[in-house]
Amino acid sequence: MGDIYRGLAQAIHLIVTGDPELTQITLLSLKVTGIALLFSTLVGVPLGSFMGLRRFFGRHLVIVLLYTGMGFPPVVVGLFVYLMLSRAGPMGFLGWLFTPNAMIISQIIISFPLVAGFTMAAVMGVDPNLRQQVLSLGATQWQATLAVLREARVGVIVSIIAGFGSIISEVGSVMLVGGNIQGSTRVLTTAIVLETRKGNFDLAIALGLIVLGLSFIANALMLKLQGRTFHD
Amino acid sequence: MTEAAYRLRDVTKSYGDREVLNVRALDIERGEVLGVVGPSGSGKSTLLRLLNFLELPTSGHIEFGGYVTNGTGVAPLHIRRKVTTVFQRPVLLNTTVYNNVAFGLQLRGCKRSREKVYEALEWVGLVQAANQRARTLSGGEAQRVALARALVIEPEVLLLDEPTANLDPCNVSLIEEIIRHLNEEKRTTITLVTHNVFQAKRLADRVALLLEGKVIEVGATADFFANPRDPRAAAFVRGDLIY
Numbered sequence: 001m002g003d004i005y006r007g008l009a010q011a012i013h014l015i016v017t018g019d020p021e022l023t024q025i026t027l028l029s030l031k032v033t034g035i036a037l038l039f040s041t042l043v044g045v046p047l048g049s050f051m052g053l054r055r056f057f058g059r060h061l062v063i064v065l066l067y068t069g070m071g072f073p074p075v076v077v078g079l080f081v082y083l084m085l086s087r088a089g090p091m092g093f094l095g096w097l098f099t100p101n102a103m104i105i106s107q108i109i110i111s112f113p114l115v116a117g118f119t120m121a122a123v124m125g126v127d128p129n130l131r132q133q134v135l136s137l138g139a140t141q142w143q144a145t146l147a148v149l150r151e152a153r154v155g156v157i158v159s160i161i162a163g164f165g166s167i168i169s170e171v172g173s174v175m176l177v178g179g180n181i182q183g184s185t186r187v188l189t190t191a192i193v194l195e196t197r198k199g200n201f202d203l204a205i206a207l208g209l210i211v212l213g214l215s216f217i218a219n220a221l222m223l224k225l226q227g228r229t230f231h232d
Numbered sequence: 233m234t235e236a237a238y239r240l241r242d243v244t245k246s247y248g249d250r251e252v253l254n255v256r257a258l259d260i261e262r263g264e265v266l267g268v269v270g271p272s273g274s275g276k277s278t279l280l281r282l283l284n285f286l287e288l289p290t291s292g293h294i295e296f297g298g299y300v301t302n303g304t305g306v307a308p309l310h311i312r313r314k315v316t317t318v319f320q321r322p323v324l325l326n327t328t329v330y331n332n333v334a335f336g337l338q339l340r341g342c343k344r345s346r347e348k349v350y351e352a353l354e355w356v357g358l359v360q361a362a363n364q365r366a367r368t369l370s371g372g373e374a375q376r377v378a379l380a381r382a383l384v385i386e387p388e389v390l391l392l393d394e395p396t397a398n399l400d401p402c403n404v405s406l407i408e409e410i411i412r413h414l415n416e417e418k419r420t421t422i423t424l425v426t427h428n429v430f431q432a433k434r435l436a437d438r439v440a441l442l443l444e445g446k447v448i449e450v451g452a453t454a455d456f457f458a459n460p461r462d463p464r465a466a467a468f469v470r471g472d473l474i475y
Contacts, residue, residue: 130323136284137336138313138385147335151326 003201010202011209022203026210029187032100033168036107040115040163045156048119049149052126066120069113074106078173081106085177098179103187106173111163118162122155123148161222168215188214237262237389237421238283242292245278245445253278253445255292260389263419265411267436267453269429269468275445276425280391283423284317297388313340316387320394322378324366329358329377332366336385345384352384356410372403379410389421390414397427404431411435429468433457441465 014022051062083089085097085105096102126148134147149156171189178185180194188211195204238260245253253275260266260283268276281287282294285307294301299311306312316336324332333352337345353359356376361369366377375395382390392411396404412435414420426432432439433453440450441464449456449465460466 127323129319129321130325132286133317133319133323134335135286135312136315136317136319137339137381138309138316139339140309143339147325 004205007201007205011206014203014206015209019203019206022206022210024183025186025188025191025207026214028100028185029168029189030214032103032174032187033107033164036104036111036167037115037160037164039104039108040112041160044112044115044159044163045119048116048121048156048159049123049145049152051116051120052123052152053145053148063120066113066117069109070117072110072113073172074110074170075172075176077106077109078176081109081173081177097177098181098185100178100185102177103174103185106177107167107170110170110173111167114166115159115163118159119152119156122152122159125155126151157222161219164218165215168218169211235262236260237296239295240292241295243282243289243294244291245275245282245287246290251290251445253282253289255279255445255447258440258447258450260421260423261438262421263415264437265415265422265424265435267432267439268423268425268442269427269432269439270442272427274442276442277393278445279442280317280393280423280425283389284315284391285312286317313385314388315391316382316385316389317391317393318375318378318382318395320397322374324369324374324377326367327365328362329353329364329366329369330362332377333380333384336381340385348384352380355383355414356380357406372399372406375399375403375407376410379407383414383418383420386418387420389423392422392424392426394426395424396431408435429471441468 051059051066081102082097084091085094085102086092087097094101096105130151131144131148134144135141139147169189171193174180174185174187175190175193178187178190180186180190186194188207192204192207192211195201195207236259238258240255240258242257243253243255244251268279270276278287282289283296285296285301288301288303288306291303293303297311297314299307301307325335330349330353333349334345337348342348350359350362353362356379358373358376358380361373361377366374369377379395395411396407399407408431411422411424415422424432424435436453438451439453439456441448441456441462443464449460449462451461456465457469460469
C-alpha cells in the first residue's frame with residue numbers, strides 16, 4: 001500500500017508543478033484524440049442523421065457495417081492501419097507509420113462508427129409523426145429535418161461522448177501504429193503501460209489521473225452543452 | 233352563395249393496389265365547420281392529409297386558393313402555409329410550451345411573435361404554463377398546446393384529426409369551446425374528423441359521412457341527422473352501423 005500512497009502523492013506533485021514530460025504527453029493525447037473526434041463528428045453525425053432519416057437501397061448493409069464497426073477491437077484496427085501504412089503496404093508512400101497521423105487514422109476508424117451509429121439510433125428514436133406534424137405547421141423539408149435532428153440532440157451528444165470515451169482510453173491501436181516514441185507519439189495510455197512496466201508508479205498514476213480527469217471534464221462539458229435536456 | 237375554400241373532384245388516393253379514398257365531388261365552404269364522420273379505416277385521416285397537402289391525390293384534383301393539385305410535385309409553400317392540422321396524438325417539441333407555440337412563427341421568420349404566442353396561449357388557457365416543459369403536460373394540456381401552435385399562425389383552414397379522442401370530458405368540452413370560439417371569431421374554415429357523432433352534431437355546420445373511402449352523404453348538420461337520405465347514413469345516425 002505504501003507504494004500506492006507514495007505514487008499518488010508524487011503524481012499529484014507532478015500534476016500540480018506541471019511536469020514538462022507529463023504536459024507534453026497530455027497535449028499530444030488531446031491533439032490526436034481531438035482531431036480524430038472532430039473528423040468522426042463532422043462525418044459521423046451527418047451520415048448517422050442521413051441513415052436515420054432516409055431509406056435507400058443498400059441501407060441495411062451500411063447499418064450492418066456500422067454496427068460491426070462499433071465493436072472493432074482497437075488492436076485489430078491498429079493492425080489494419082499498421083499494414084496499410086507500413087513501407088510495403090498500399091499507403092506506405094505516405095510515410096505516416098509511427099507518427100501522430102497514423103494514430104489519428106486508427107482513432108478515427110474506432111470512433112467514427114460509434115458516432116455515426118449512435119446518431120442514427122438517436123434520429124430513428126424520434127417519433128416518426130413529428131416530421132409530418134412539423135410539415136403541417138408550414139416547415140420546408142429542410143426545416144423539418146432540422147427539427148427532427150434537434151429532437152435527437154441528446155442522443156447525438158451521447159454519440160460524441162461515446163466516440164471520445166472509446167479513443168481517449170484506448171491503448172492497443174496507438175501503441176501499434178504510433179510506437180510509443182518519446183516526444184513524438186507517446187500518449188497518455190501508452191505512457192501508462194510503459195511507466196508501469198518500468199516501475200515508475202508515480203508518473204503512471206499521474207497519467208492515469210489525467211485520463212480520468214479528461215474523461216470527466218469532457219463528459220461534464222457535453223452535459224452542459226445540451227442544457228437541461230437530461231432533466232426532462 | 234358562399235365561396236368554396238376547397239373543391240375536390242374525382243379525388244382518389246391509393247397505396248399500392250389498395251384504394252383508400254375515392255371522392256367524386258366535395259366542396260368545403262369558406263368559414264364553415266365541416267364534420268367528417270365514419271368508422272376507422274374509412275379514409276378520414278387520408279382525406280385530411282390530402283387537404284393539408286402532406287400527400288398528393290393519386291388521381292383527380294383538389295382546388296384551393298387558386299392552386300390546383302396536378303398529381304406531381306409538392307404544393308407551393310405559401311399554399312401549404314395557409315392550412316394546418318391538429319393531430320389526434322400531438323408530438324410536441326422537447327422544449328417549453330412557449331417555444332412550441334412560437335415554432336410555426338419561427339418557421340415563417342416572424343418577428344415580434346411574443347404577443348401572438350401569448351394571445352394563442354390565452355385562447356387555450358395555458359398562459360401560466362408558458363415556461364413549463366411541454367413533455368410534462370397532461371394529454372389534454374398537450375392537445376391544447378397543439379391547438380395553440382396551430383392557431384398562432386392564423387391558418388385559413390384548420391384541420392382537426394380526432395382532436396379529443398382519449399381525453400377526459402373536461403378537456404373535451406374545453407377544446408370544443410376553443411374550436412367553436414375560433415370559428416365564430418376568426419371565421420377559420422375548420423374540417424373536423426371525428427369518431428364521435430355527437431361531437432359532429434355539436435360543432436359542425438355540415439356533416440359528411442365517409443364509408444370505405446367514399447362520401448356517402450353530406451349535408452347540413454340538422455338535415456343530416458334528421459333526414460338522412462342514404463340508408464347507410466340512416467343506419468349510422470341510428471347507431472346501427474357498428475365500428
